[in-house]
Amino acid sequence: xxxxxxxxxxxxxxxxxxxxxxxxxxxxxxxxxxxxxxxxxxxxxxxxxxxxxxxxxxxxxxxxxxxxxxxxxxxxxxxxxxxxxxxxx
Numbered sequence: 250x251x252x253x254x255x256x257x258x259x260x261x262x263x264x265x266x267x268x269x270x271x272x273x274x275x276x277x278x279x280x281x282x283x284x285x286x287x288x289x290x291x292x293x294x295x296x297x298x299x300x301x302x303x304x305x306x307x308x309x310x311x312x313x314x315x316x317x318x319x320x321x322x323x324x325x326x327x328x329x330x331x332x333x334x335x336x337x338x
Contacts, residue, residue: 264272282288301309315321 261272
């Protein structure tokens with residue numbers, strides 16, 4: 250998708266006043282990222298197109314089956330458990 254500067258200006262014109270601060274923060278962050286070497290390296294990295302190994306495919310299938318059986322932990326529960334363990338130490 251390629252957007253022109255004029256189209257960006259039009260999007261800004263269509264914003265409600267209460268959205269200005271958020272829009273400004275987003276644009277400032279984009280400007281900062283343009284000079285972030287880690288972000289630039291990530292954006293310019295080559296696509297990992299190496300095929301999955303049989304073991305990797307097996308592990309993915311196993312994980313999907315665990316999810317289907319409901320054998321998962323919610324992130325909130327894990328963080329709560331970690332917090333309890335830290336406070337118990």
